[in-house]
Structures are given as structure tokens and as C-alpha cells.
Amino acid sequence: MTNKKTILIIFAGPAKHKWHPSYDYYMSFYNNILSPLMPIFNIYISIGCEDEYVHDWQVEMIEKLPPEIKGVIHVLEPVNYDESCAFTPDRCTHPHRLLCIRNHSKLYYTFHKALAYMNHHNIDFDFVFKMRFDLFYNPSEIFDPEWLSNIPDRTILVPSTEFHMPDRWKERVNSIWPTWPILICDQMLVGIKEVMTIYFNIYRYNGPVGDKSYGIESVLANYFVNNNISCLTFDLQMSQPGGPGFTIGNGGWLPKRENILR
Numbered sequence: 001m002t003n004k005k006t007i008l009i010i011f012a013g014p015a016k017h018k019w020h021p022s023y024d025y026y027m028s029f030y031n032n033i034l035s036p037l038m039p040i041f042n043i044y045i046s047i048g049c050e051d052e053y054v055h056d057w058q059v060e061m062i063e064k065l066p067p068e069i070k071g072v073i074h075v076l077e078p079v080n081y082d083e084s085c086a087f088t089p090d091r092c093t094h095p096h097r098l099l100c101i102r103n104h105s106k107l108y109y110t111f112h113k114a115l116a117y118m119n120h121h122n123i124d125f126d127f128v129f130k131m132r133f134d135l136f137y138n139p140s141e142i143f144d145p146e147w148l149s150n151i152p153d154r155t156i157l158v159p160s161t162e163f164h165m166p167d168r169w170k171e172r173v174n175s176i177w178p179t180w181p182i183l184i185c186d187q188m189l190v191g192i193k194e195v196m197t198i199y200f201n202i203y204r205y206n207g208p209v210g211d212k213s214y215g216i217e218s219v220l221a222n223y224f225v226n227n228n229i230s231c232l233t234f235d236l237q238m239s240q241p242g243g244p245g246f247t248i249g250n251g252g253w254l255p256k257r258e259n260i261l262r
Contacts, residue, residue, distance in 0.1 A: 005148075006042040006125040008114060008193075009033075010200075011133055012076075012106035013049060015056035018134040020242035025133055026064050032137035032236065033129075038068065040145050044125065045071040046117065048110025050078060061133070074113035079105050086205040092219075094209070100216050108203035111196075128196035130189040135163060138237040138253045147234050147261055148190075156199065156224065157190040160233035160262065161248055163240040168254065170233050170262065183214050184221040184231055187238065198227055232261040 019025065037043060045065070047057050054073055062071045079102050086092060087100040094100065107130065118125060127148055147157060160168040162185050165177070172179045189199060202209075202223050209219055224231065235257065239248045248254070 004040065004042045005127065006044065006123065007037060007127045007129060008118065008125040009043065009045045009129045009131055010107065010110055010114060011045070011047045011057075011061075011131055012110040013103075014053045015049070015060050015133055017132075018240060018242040023136050023241050025136065026060060028136045028139075029131075029133070030064075031139070032141065033131075033143050034066075034069065036142045037145055038066070041127075043069045044114075044118070044123065045069060046074060046110060046114035047071065048074045048076045048106055048113060051075050072114070072117055074110060074117070076106060076109050076113075085203050086209050087203075092209045094216070094219055096216050100219060103216070104203040108200055111200040125193055128191060128193055130196070130199070132187060134240055134242055135187065135238040136241055138248075140253070140256065141236050143236055144234070144259055150261055151192060152230070152232070154195060154228055155191070155230050155232055156195055157232055157234055157261065158185045159188050159238065160235050161185075161237045161254060163187060163238050163248055164243070166248065166254075168233070170231070178214055178218070180231055181221050181225050183217045184224065185233075186217050186220050188236075195229060198229065199224075234261055235259065
């Protein structure tokens with residue numbers, strides 16, 4: 001155990017956001033993410049949510065975890081939309097700035113509560129996964145632990161597909177839809193501790209956050225570019241069965257291919 005590297009997995013918000021009752025979200029998370037990583041890494045899971053959602057997380061996640069994985073729930077205060085941050089109206093004119101405040105404030109406070117917990121228990125960690133709990137993963141794909149051995153400096157890893165689009169977003173050519181560095185998939189992000197700390201700290205960023213109209217994914221891409229962070233993609237397809245519109249899983253998974261970072 002002591003020779004293993006450590007992964008910290010972050011969830012923030014309600015447990016059952018956009019859930020579909022026909023899917024087992026925990027088992028998809030376990031089979032596609034936890035199971036391939038557990039033999040190689042120590043894993044800690046930190047969840048941040050308001051008090052009313054603690055019970056759902058306890059039942060749907062914490063009580064189901066294998067004993068070798070430690071899960072902790074941190075209670076968050078309700079979102080303060082007037083708090084000074086990167087997305088106040090004097091600094092951010094993006095039409096989705098309130099969504100940015102909601103999402104990134106929860107992630108920021110969850111991560112820093114997790115940092116305090118890990119420091120208090122003298123636990124260091126090497127990698128951080130930012131995840132959602134309303135995703136169902138392609139049963140024929142897993143998160144390959146080898147990807148963590150091949151991360152270049154100042155690089156973040158994200159999925160090559162988005163659950164609401166039918167293509168591989170970073171490989172678009174002559175498309176009406178943007179690609180990197182205008183946009184980045186933010187449905188799952190993985191990186192070393194130092195790079196992921198920069199990601200979570202976007203909430204307190206003092207630099208330009210951008211005013212592009214492609215959604216909060218463009219704000220995040222602009223932030224990474226300003227911080228000299230690049231991205232690579234991995235093939236782990238996911239769908240959001242409880243969400244509106246197109247999902248990869250319902251439209252047919254894209255064909256499998258060579259298992260490398262791109």
C-alpha cells in the first residue's frame with residue numbers, strides 16, 4: 001500500500017442530478033473507473049454537497065464502496081452568487097456566468113475541503129479526477145491506468161467524446177463546432193495534483209476569463225491557455241441517460257481504436 005501512488009476523486013453537487021432510474025450509475029463508475037485503478041493505486045473519494053444531499057451520497061456511493069477505498073462527504077454552504085470570484089459581472093460577460101459560479105464554486109470548496117482533510121491525515125496524493133455521478137460509461141471501455149504514466153508536463157486529460165455530441169471533439173475538421181483551444185470537454189478531467197489545483201482554482205482566478213459564446217467549456221479552455229496548460233484526450237465514452245438531447249450511448253458508441261492519448 002505505501003508504495004502505491006494515490007488518486008483523489010472529486011464529486012460536487014447533488015448525487016442524483018439528471019439520473020435515469022433504469023441505470024446503475026455506481027456500478028458503471030465502479031466497473032469502468034475504480035476496478036482498473038484499484039490494484040495499482042490508493043484511492044480516496046471526496047464529495048462536496050449541501051446538507052440536503054448528504055443522504056443520497058451516503059446511500060448511492062459511500063455505503064457501496066469497497067473497504068480499501070475511503071470516501072468522505074464534505075457539507076457545503078449554499079452557493080453565494082454575490083461572492084467575489086472570477087465570474088462576477090464586472091469581470092465575466094459570458095451568458096452562462098451564473099452557471100460557472102454554481103459549478104465552479106462547488107468544485108473549488110470541495111477540493112479545498114479535501115485538501116484540508118488529506119493534510120490533516122497526512123495523506124499525500126499524486127493525481128486528481130474531477131468527475132460527475134450522472135454518467136454511464138461504455139461497458140467495453142475502461143480508464144486505462146497507463147494513461148496516468150504518460151501525462152506530459154502541464155497537461156490535463158479529458159475524454160475524446162462529449163455525452164451530448166456524436167463525434168470526437170478534439171479531432172474535428174471543417175466542423176461548425178469548435179475544438180481545442182477554443183473549447184475543452186469538462187465532463188471529466190484528470191491530471192497531476194499541481195495541474196488540477198490550477199483547474200479548481202479558476203473560481204478565484206484574477207486574470208481574464210473570456211466572453212466566448214460556446215458555453216462554459218470555452219471559458220475553461222481560455223483559462224487553461226492563459227495558464228500554459230494543454231490537453232490530451234482518452235477514449236472512454238460516456239452518456240447521460242437522464243439528460244436532454246443526444247447521448248452517445250443512445251446514439252451508438254463510436255468504434256473502438258488504439259488505446260492511446262491523443
